[in-house]
Amino acid sequence: MGSDPSGPGDPVALAQRVAALEAELAAVRASHAAFETLVESVPDFVVRVSCDGTFEYVNRLAPGLTRAQVLGRTIFDFTQPESHDQMRAAMARVRATCAPASYEASGIGAGGQDTPYLSRITPIVVDGRVVAMTIVATDITEIKEASRRLAEHRDRLELAAEAARIGYWHWDARRDVVLWDATSCAHLGVPVAEGRSTYQGFLDRVHPADRARIRQEVDASVASGRYAGLQFRVTTPGGELRWLMTAGRVERDAGGQVSGLVGCLLDITERRRLEEQVLQSQRLEAVGQLAAGVAHNFNNLLAALMPALELTARRSPATAPLLEDVLGASQQAADVVRQLTAFARGTARGAGAATGVADAAALARRVAELSRAVLDRAIVLEVVVPPAPALVQLDGGELEQALLNLVLNARDALETAIALGQPARIRIEVAAAGEARVRIRVADTGAGMTDEVRRRAIEPFFTTKAPGRGTGLGLSSVYALVTARDGALEIESQPGGGTTIELVVPAATAAPRVAATAGPDPGGGRGEVVLLVDDDETVRRAIGTVLELEGYQVRGIGDPRQALAAFAAEPGGFAVAIVDHSMPGLSGQALLDRMLAIAPTFRAISFSGLDRPLAGARAQLAKPVSTAALLATVRRVLDEP
Numbered sequence: 001m002g003s004d005p006s007g008p009g010d011p012v013a014l015a016q017r018v019a020a021l022e023a024e025l026a027a028v029r030a031s032h033a034a035f036e037t038l039v040e041s042v043p044d045f046v047v048r049v050s051c052d053g054t055f056e057y058v059n060r061l062a063p064g065l066t067r068a069q070v071l072g073r074t075i076f077d078f079t080q081p082e083s084h085d086q087m088r089a090a091m092a093r094v095r096a097t098c099a100p101a102s103y104e105a106s107g108i109g110a111g112g113q114d115t116p117y118l119s120r121i122t123p124i125v126v127d128g129r130v131v132a133m134t135i136v137a138t139d140i141t142e143i144k145e146a147s148r149r150l151a152e153h154r155d156r157l158e159l160a161a162e163a164a165r166i167g168y169w170h171w172d173a174r175r176d177v178v179l180w181d182a183t184s185c186a187h188l189g190v191p192v193a194e195g196r197s198t199y200q201g202f203l204d205r206v207h208p209a210d211r212a213r214i215r216q217e218v219d220a221s222v223a224s225g226r227y228a229g230l231q232f233r234v235t236t237p238g239g240e241l242r243w244l245m246t247a248g249r250v251e252r253d254a255g256g257q258v259s260g261l262v263g264c265l266l267d268i269t270e271r272r273r274l275e276e277q278v279l280q281s282q283r284l285e286a287v288g289q290l291a292a293g294v295a296h297n298f299n300n301l302l303a304a305l306m307p308a309l310e311l312t313a314r315r316s317p318a319t320a321p322l323l324e325d326v327l328g329a330s331q332q333a334a335d336v337v338r339q340l341t342a343f344a345r346g347t348a349r350g351a352g353a354a355t356g357v358a359d360a361a362a363l364a365r366r367v368a369e370l371s372r373a374v375l376d377r378a379i380v381l382e383v384v385v386p387p388a389p390a391l392v393q394l395d396g397g398e399l400e401q402a403l404l405n406l407v408l409n410a411r412d413a414l415e416t417a418i419a420l421g422q423p424a425r426i427r428i429e430v431a432a433a434g435e436a437r438v439r440i441r442v443a444d445t446g447a448g449m450t451d452e453v454r455r456r457a458i459e460p461f462f463t464t465k466a467p468g469r470g471t472g473l474g475l476s477s478v479y480a481l482v483t484a485r486d487g488a489l490e491i492e493s494q495p496g497g498g499t500t501i502e503l504v505v506p507a508a509t510a511a512p513r514v515a516a517t518a519g520p521d522p523g524g525g526r527g528e529v530v531l532l533v534d535d536d537e538t539v540r541r542a543i544g545t546v547l548e549l550e551g552y553q554v555r556g557i558g559d560p561r562q563a564l565a566a567f568a569a570e571p572g573g574f575a576v577a578i579v580d581h582s583m584p585g586l587s588g589q590a591l592l593d594r595m596l597a598i599a600p601t602f603r604a605i606s607f608s609g610l611d612r613p614l615a616g617a618r619a620q621l622a623k624p625v626s627t628a629a630l631l632a633t634v635r636r637v638l639d640e641p
Contacts, residue, residue, distance in 0.1 A: 045117075045137040049075055051095060051130060055085075062107075075135070080106045080114065087119075094123045095130045107137065114139050167265040169246070173222065174259055178202050184265045187244055189236025200378050207241070208234035222258050225250050231268070241451070243272040276455065307542040357508040358396035360440055361385035364428045368402040375411055375426075377476055378418045385430040392438045392484055393510040402478040403428070406442040408499050409475065413446030413499060436507045443500040449493040457491055478503070512620060524631060525551030528575035528638060532556040533563040533591065534607065535583045539623075543578070546627050547634065560586035572600040576637055578621070581608030589614050603637050 014235040048057040053074040061070060077083050083105035090101040099122050101477040106114040112494040124132040167184030171177070180195040181187065188205055199218075206214050229247035236242060248263015368383045375381060392399070407426060414424040425445045433439035449457065458479040478501075479489045487505035528553050534540050540556035547554045555574075557563040560583045567574060577595065581588045592604055592614050606617040613620035618637045622631060 042138070045135075047075075047137070048124070049133050049135060051132065053091065056132065078107055090119075090121055091133065094121050094133060098125055098130060100121050104140070116144050165267060168263070169265055170260065170262045171246075172260045173199075173201075180265070187242065187265055187267045188234060189238060189240065189242070198582050205234050207235055209233070212510040218261075221250060221261065221511060225252070225258055227261055227263070230262075241269075243269045255598065307546045307625070307630070356393075357391055358394050358399050359389040360392045360394075360399065360430045360438055360505075361390040362386075363400050363403060364430050364440070365395060365601055367400060367407060368428055370404065371407045371411075371426075376414075376418055376424070378424050379411065379414055380423075380425045382425065382427040383429075386429065386432075390430050390438050392430070392440075393508045394481070394487075394508040398481050402481055402503075403440070403442065405475065405478055409501075410442055410444035410446065410499070413444050413448075416447050417445060432507075433504050436506050440503040440505065441497065441500055445498045448495045448497045448499055449491070450495055454491050454493050458489065475501075481550070512585070524635070525553075527551065527553060529553045529555065529573060530634065531563065531567065531574040531577040533560055533577060533583070533588070534558065534580040535560075536580075541579075543625075543630065546630060550631055552634070560588070560591045564591055567595050568598055571595075571602065575603070576634060577602070577604045578607050578634075579604055579607060579614060579617070581612070592616050603640070605633060605637055 028053055034311045042059060043641055046059040047055055049055055053076060055075065057070050058067065058070055061067065070078075075087065079087065079413035083103070086103045087105055090103040093099070093101045100123070102119060103121075104116065104118050107117050116139070116464055118140045119135050119137040122136075124134060162183070165183060165187075167187055168181045169178045169184050172179075174200050178197045178199060178201065182192050182195070185192050185195045191203075203211055203215060208561055213468060214230060214232050217230055227248055227250050229245065231243065231245045234242050234244055245266045245268045246263050247266075248261055250258050251260045251262055253259045318605070321337075364385050365382055372381060388513040397581075407428070410426045414426070417424045423445055427441070427442070427443045429439075429441040431439050458476050481487075482489050482503050484504055485505060490502045490504075491499065492502070521610060525547065532540055532544055532547075532554055534556070536541070537557050537558060540558065544554040544556045555566070563577075564586070567577070579588045579592055583591075588606070588608070593616065595602055595604065596616050604614070604617045606620040607625075608614075608615040608620070609621065609623040617641065619633050
């Protein structure tokens with residue numbers, strides 16, 4: 001049998017086969033070298049370990065270690081002992097499931113420095129069983145540090161939000177789910193268990209007056225993709241009205257479409273209350289300035305009118321009854337002007353004004369006694385005051401008038417309750433209110449006020465009473481009185497729930513001054529010359545006529561500079577001067593100062609609608625003044641030693 005030249009024994013074929021194998025081996029070696037180069041360039045540690053964790057291959061070494069120091073040892077020799085249990089558990093899962101697993105552990109470097117690693121284990125499977133494992137360990141130091149900083153930042157934000165009482169909320173518009181956190185639930189007055197709702201559920205909590213506006217603004221935010229933030233009112237389940245402010249941003253899905261809103265919620269009730277008080281104070285200050293001007297002009301008119309009416313009534317018996325009616329109406333107008341002046345004075349004077357001392361407890365009892373005569377018998381009047389005096393830094397007469405105003409307002413508020421046979425009660429309470437403060441309350445069980453009426457209640461001339469039953473100056477004058485003395489006035493009221501007016505005023509330590517009693521009328525004039533200085537001609541004519549008819553000589557001058565010149569020319573020619581407070585060119589105070597500089601013992605009387613007498617004056621006459629008060633004051637000043 002002949003030989004096959006291409007058979008296995010053929011040297012040529014064998015050489016070719018060897019060459020092919022060597023080429024494949026070279027390719028494998030090149031591929032292996034490339035793979036090793038690739039693996040060794042990876043920043044992570046890539047190792048092969050046996051099933052018990054013994055190192056069989058490492059792609060790189062920690063500084064200071066050699067392969068001889070690593071190969072043949074286990075991964076447990078280079079990790080912290082507290083990590084070993086989770087490492088063994090992960091390796092056991094890989095062997096049991098032939099599926100990858102991972103764990104975190106701190107590796108020990110050559111210098112003993114701990115480094116956190118995230119290790120991912122992949123099984124090496126031969127014939128269906130795990131014969132070894134590949135572990136890729138990634139240094140997660142930076143990730144851990146970033147996570148720590150993120151957690152620290154989150155804690156700070158949570159602390160700041162908690163300190164500022166900022167709540168968070170989220171509305172998923174597509175699922176119509178609104179979520180509120182615990183702080184937001186507290187702002188809304190609902191338990192945390194009710195912190196999940198719908199958009200309509202949220203709107204149901206919004207005050208009805210704000211609901212349409214909120215719906216419109218939210219719809220606009222969704223349509224435009226820009227959320228500007230909102231302020232609105234809510235009524236808690238307990239009936240409390242709160243102002244809330246929300247701010248946030250619009251959320252979009254992967255396609256750029258608006259998917260909802262997310263933001264924060266803040267209770268701004270107190271801020272709104274303070275803003276309202278500031279605006280109210282500014283509004284009242286402006287009204288006070290206007291009132292001061294009106295009162296000044298009206299006082300001058302009445303100062304001229306009332307003495308003329310009194311004189312005419314005295315000299316015309318036939319028309320005296322009619323004139324008495326006109327005089328009574330003028331007196332009522334004067335009372336309104338005094339209230340208006342008191343309000344204007346209070347808004348302009350501010351805190352710290354000098355004042356008297358009064359016993360609020362004694363005045364409360366006195367007002368109750370006076371009020372019982374004008375209260376319906378169906379009204380129960382209670383007075384709760386301390387047994388000891390409750391001294392306050394207020395003028396007794398002004399405080400008594402203020403309390404009387406409050407009681408009469410409470411009486412009017414109870415008319416409907418009395419008509420319906422419902423309980424009618426007024427309670428006057430005086431008590432200490434912390435350090436150096438006294439609280440005075442007048443509460444009724446009447447019809448109460450709406451929010452709008454409550455906010456406007458202290459505005460002058462604002463009243464809900466029928467025409468002719470009130471001027472609208474009672475509560476505003478009380479407000480001006482207490483705020484001018486560094487006090488405060490608060491109104492608590494709701495429809496059907498009665499009204500409580502609370503005054504908090506500074507306490508006093510000195511005993512109240514006892515007013516001196518007036519003596520008998522000393523009589524008319526004896527030819528003394530009176531210098532009457534007032535820029536209003538009708539006032540000069542009316543006052544001058546009264547004085548002249550009673551035996552005085554009067555020189556009336558409207559220009560204060562001319563009056564000063566006349567006085568300087570003959571200081572001894574005048575027995576007394578009646579000086580207006582406010583005049584153009586030279587004020588009454590400046591005029592009197594210059595007159596006293598010429599004649600220090602000269603007698604002068606301040607004449608004004610204000611309660612601030614001219615410094616150096618012997619007495620004060622209030623505009624408008626009755627003829628009796630005018631004559632008695634002039635005679636008393638002249639007769640003083």
